[in-house]
Amino acid sequence: MIDLHSHTNESDGTYTPRELVEAAASIGIEALGITDHDTFAGYELAVPIARERGLDLVCGIELSTRAVFGHGQKTVHMLAFFLGEGGPSSDFRAWVAELLASRRDRNIRLIRSLNEHGVDISLGEVEAMGRSLTGRPHFARVLMKKGYVRSIDEAFRRYLAESAPSYVERDSPEIGEAILEVAKGGGISVLAHPVRLGFRKPEEEERFIAGLKDLGLRGIEVWHSDHSAADTARYFDISRRLGLLRSGGTDFHGANKPGLELGTGRNGNVHVAREVLDQLRAGAAMVR
Ligand code: AMP
Ligand code: ZN
Ligand code: FE
Ligand code: FE
DSSP: OEEOOBOOTTTTOSSOHHHHHHHHHHTTOSEEEEOOBTOSHHHHHHHHHHHHHTOEEEEEEEEEEEEEOSSSEEEEEEEEEEOSTTOSOHHHHHHHHHHHHHHHHHHHHHHHHHHHTTOOOOHHHHHTTOSSOOOHHHHHHHHHHTTSOSSHHHHIIIIISTTSTTOOOOOOOBHHHHHHHHHHTTOEEEEOOGGGGOOSSHHHHHHHHHHHHHTTOOEEEEEOTTOOHHHHHHHHHHHHHHTOEEEEOOOBOGGGSTTOBTTTBSTTOOOOOHHHHHHHHHHHHHOO
């Protein structure tokens, strides 16, 4: 069993890098990908601990990008894996640092918007919940703590989701730019949880993914906690038809995504075989 999609408390998970590595080792996970949003800090802290525990640790990151399809502009999550020696280039790290700056700007505007919608909340309060970065799940926790909502889910529904009146846009890179930066930086780009794109027609979904491949996309996430068995089968077939690499993971966030277990997902709906990582590595090494 492996898990190539997880978050530490350096982004919006609740486990420290040490807790995450130890949890993975204790349940017999052979390889763990840490894919925090917009930061490598959690991965880096986990490196020596994974070495101690004999866990194969994979360097990753999750990027929020934007793309136009269906009814206008949407946010698309992209995973990047750095599987070779040396990890991400310094140029790529600098590019990621700029993403963190745009996130902070979004947070300032989100606080202002929540205030305008009658919520008493300050930037300091939410930043105190996070470490390398502050994300909407941290806002959700503060909203819960202050009694505005009873669950993280309700916090998103009422205040934080794209459909909520207080939502604010974040200035994120266009998906083609992100794919290019990842490739230049020594990584491979993998479309995260494609089911969240929300396509109803499989032909349209496949056409969109084919378009991303033309931009340089290298793989898609076939196994994910949000995927039904039918979704997984469909993405497996799409990866075969389009010649894309395959990845998979639970998207574990600790208490920030209740009901979702490391390695096995929701009620055991995720199973990622060791060979998936071997093939990802072999595929990544083939270009350049
Ligand atoms: P951010 O990167 O700060 O915009 O926040 C994105 C994070 O919020 C990701 O980890 C998502 O999984 C999480 N998220 C987005 N929508 C929801 C939702 N409806 N319920 C719970 N978590 C969500
Ligand atoms: Zn997250
Ligand atoms: Fe995601
Ligand atoms: Fe994620």
